[in-house]
Amino acid sequence: MRVLIVGAGIAGLSAARALKLKGVACELVERREQPPTAGAGIFLLGNASRALGDLGLLDGLKSLAYPITAQRILSSSGTVLNDVRTAEVWEHCGPCLSLSRQSLTGILQRSLDPGTVTYGVEAISTVSSGEKRMVRFSDGQEKDYDLVIGAAGVNSPLRNATFGPDAARQIGITCWRTVVQNNGEIDTWTAMLGHGRTLLGIPISERETYIYADCSSTEFGDGSIEVLKSLFRGFAGPLGPIVANLDPTARMHCAPLQEVRMQRWIADRHVLIGDAAHASSPSMAQGAGMAIEDAVVLAELVSRGGPIERILEQFHENRISRIEWVQTKSRSRDKLRSGSSALRNVVLRLFGDALYRRTYEPLTRPLLS
């Protein structure tokens, strides 16, 4: 079977690794000239680390990651609203871990045979051509494949041609991300909620803490560090002072949050995975988890054999309920975050643990029967 993966982000690299483990060779094209050399942090819940375990990468991951055993939510004034022992919820699934994005993509890249990824080549278009799928590339080549896996991210250029009008939309929240020195004050996943504003700090190593901040896109202005500081000026410790003391030249990643809502991600010999199919707001920290799970499930179904159409139908059937769950719950969390602060704080104090369990427990169930 001739397989092409478009995009060497977390989804595409995971798919290549999963297929390799099943003995299925693939080509992977990435339009960037080289792997990313910068990026902030990423938080992986137990289902994501379990899926990385299925890819044979859990030990490597643990050696580079920081273990997160609790998720703590504070009000902007520093009062603890909820403190969930995450290790208990994910005990039978996988560990919750945080690390730098580069470390995660590095683990995935190193797990592939050298030369698997062709950098600096973009897939321009793809059309169904008889029993194959033809892909046109930026270097002028045209090739036929039995299966094209679109892992080209939230703004996937190939999605619209096959799957209709653009399914990506901005959700009205814009964020900043950076990494600061770990001063020991943030010892676990710690969020602080203000009125329509969220601050998050996650240790990603003994030396570094990942900082995430968001606000309504209308407040984001030019996205400068001055705007960030002024919006979070009223936030108490432990996160407020970190933002207040940010170096004005700190490297900052800014992005409007987007989601992709699609009913189906499969077409004739073409399947979308990861953000290309179902990007969500990061409020459940499930984007990477869903992308890696997609890869594990798809490779397993491919390895079981049968006509491609049936494999893709099975893939869709397997994934749809988990993806819809994550998207629905991510939206509810965004709504809770941006609603009345007083009501939200009461809900989190009284029902925070139960809400956490109800949200995440379905994701601890096995991926495939």
Ligand SMILES: Cc1cc2nc3c(=O)[nH]c(=O)nc-3n(C[C@H](O)[C@H](O)[C@H](O)COP(=O)(O)OP(=O)(O)OC[C@H]3O[C@@H](n4cnc5c(N)ncnc54)[C@H](O)[C@@H]3O)c2cc1C
């Ligand atoms: C602010 C923020 C915070 C987040 N935090 C978390 C978190 O803590 N935990 C978590 O699990 N998830 C998190 N996520 C989500 C997670 O980052 C994404 O779900 C994940 O990175 C998606 O990976 P991907 O491979 O699908 O897409 P991408 O990472 O976007 O990769 C797509 C790749 O395809 C390439 N490409 C695009 N078009 C083409 C083409 N035509 N030809 C060739 N190559 C192409 C691109 O260059 C890119 O390298 C967060 C997201 C955001 C926005």
